Amino acid sequence: MAQEQIGIRTVAEAAGVSVTTVSHALSGRGKVSPETRVRVQQIAAELGYAPNRIARALRSRRSNLLGFVSEEIATTPYAGQILVGAQEAATELGLMLLIVNVNRDTYDDPQIDALLAQQVDGLIFASSSHRVISTPAKLDLDRTILVDAYDPRSTNPTVVPDEVGIGRLATQHLVDAGHRHILHLTVDEDVPAAHGRERGYRDVMRDHDLDARVVRVPGPADAVAGGAATRVADPANSGATAVFTFNDQMAMGVYQELTYTDHVAIPAGISVVGVDDLRLVAAALRPGLTTVALPHAAMGRRAVELAVRAAEDRGSGPLVERLPGTLISRGSVAPPSIVTVP
Template identity: 45%
Template sequence: MKEIAEKTGVSVSSVSLVLNGRDSGRVKPEIARRVRETAERLGYKPNPLARSLRTSHTRILGFVSEEIATTPFAGGIILGAQNAANAFGYMLITVNTDGEADEAKQIAALKRYGVDGFLYAKMSNRVTDIPRELSDYPTVLVDATDRAGRAPGITPDEQAIGYDATMRLVRAGCRRIAYVGCAKPLVAQTERFAGYRHALADAGLRFDESLAVDVMYHQPAQDAVDRLIGEQRPDGVFCWNDARALYVYQAALKLDLTVGRDLSVVGVDNHRLIAETVVPELTTVELPHYEMGYWAVCKAVTLIEGRKPAANRMARTSAPLPPLDGPDQVKVHCALIEKDSVADGKR
């Protein structure tokens, strides 16, 4: 640092602030740029072990989940978390657990590594209890809400998903809009259905319970959707997720209806194996996996360091990131991805 200070004509303390990412508002941007360029040219690399001994911080975060690491299309959560950790000079250690006993063991192992904080992730927007082993560490929930309301967390704005998808069908001229939901009592099911009904009301359309069906999977689900499309003849369908949209495509095929012309369909997930494979490609709402992982790390860094990360290290994302200094429990307004399954093709 002394060598860098001499070559850039600034103090060692200024160099220290820049190289430790604490220069925002303290060191002029032009000077900070010169310091970073000089450090890179000289091959300067901070020693994490030495820094952790001096600061009592390892700059390591633990990522604990039950299913995320083994769920392909939710891997964006880990990618977002890793990218944010890299941007702020942290390392992310990810563990996948399979029950309470294993979870406690994995958390204990991460603590032995000296992690500064934790991300605790769930699937499908759960209300959950944070393990007591995390009570004395900065912890941020991902795709989950703390039942006790003590820890910050981030989830998709589920009601907005239902509202935006349904209003897309309204704008396409649909007037008999069906809902194919999930038979499990999940937060996402309750909120997306509420958004669907809210959009109908705002559009001046009466809710018709015969146009709503909740299904799980396989033949019983296909049979229920076949009856819905065949007997009720909706002109638009909002599906709880992309997988359920497949049943709508199959039902339309049996009735010689063309999706994107005779029947408009909107799904949720932007599951690439479905949304980009079906013909026509499926208009869908993209769940903010990357955004949730990125924001959660930013929030954890804020809790650990007692300050907001520099704005220039915040990623540009498909959906806007919520503010870090707002409410502890935040929701991401998800992006609608236009494809070809809505009849009028409006954007």
């Protein structure tokens, strides 16, 4: 049947439930059991029923649309999980996500204007990496949620990784494995991730009365930087038994330098922990890299939840929400060998 011939009452009759139950089941709102929700959705799909979004919007004074402006994350392997999490949450809530991907610092894209013209209930602006920004004027709305970005001049709710907690988690894992001589290799960049992860590292080292040693090299934070930091730190000859790197790509540089230049085995000679859980790197290295996964999917989900709360005028909670990372254990950490410290 054509969609125009199928109404919500037809779906209700076929499912043996009330029109209200069908509405709640398809919108994701109201108290409907999971079994009933799935059954109603299946019957609606079989009948070819699609709710009239315009009519629904007129009744609720909401469009049930959320705008998602992606600053390059749609083309960034690890940050793309932000979008995945947002899409999953939107689907569960019966919302449609309208997505526009833009290049960093290019916000005159006519697609943004087209998105805003849809009268979206809320707007999510997601950066491809955690950084301080100045929210573009056209995106600085009352119901804008920032993801992986922090604007010190904005009052918009913000969802970011707990960078300090990530640094603590990685360092504590090495301490728990028995390491006392731990290096932190990072980049000399003024970004929240670098500052926060170093602070977390220093906190744990101080908590255990251990000497902190940080080596910073110019960015970008890639394998080249990791190799350069390793040569400066010289862990093979400095008594270090473990290295915590700013990210997985820098850890790859550590692997290359230790394995091929210094002929040091990982983790028998030196343990290594990274950050990101960039699968193309962490799972491909041998041994697999133990790392702290960033909460990208959870950040996307939380952003949608905050956008809905803002649209319903229920407040959005804390101005900045910091979500924890997750330790992914592979094969790059082992108890330290007996080392004579110079």
